């Protein structure tokens with residue numbers, strides 16, 4: 001499953017940071033808003049992976065930020081008026097975002113996701 005391999009990869013990153021600074025007690029895991037994972041499954045898997053490491057994890061959602069390729073306008077995914085169905089579709093197949101979302105400034109669907117995809121570790 002995708003969630004488990006992602007949890008393993010995140011664990012490696014956290015352990016690398018931890019080895020460089022053993023006094024570290026808190027680590028924040030940022031989960032991109034447009035990320036094709038079951039967040040709860042991922043959290044549980046990661047907590048299990050790190051159960052023998054003395055570190056406390058905090059999880060935060062990282063809002064997705066989009067940037068128009070035509071007019072360079074930057075906008076946030078969570079400020080758009082999307083229906084639940086559209087959001088669900090984007091969650092499972094992020095590429096469909098170009099069907100449902102248009103730049104609020106120039107109406108183009110030619111934009112890129114510059115933040116909010118993937119998992120980030122913050123100390």
Ligand SMILES: [Zn+2]
Pocket residue numbers: 068069070071072073103104105106107108
């Ligand atoms: Zn635009």
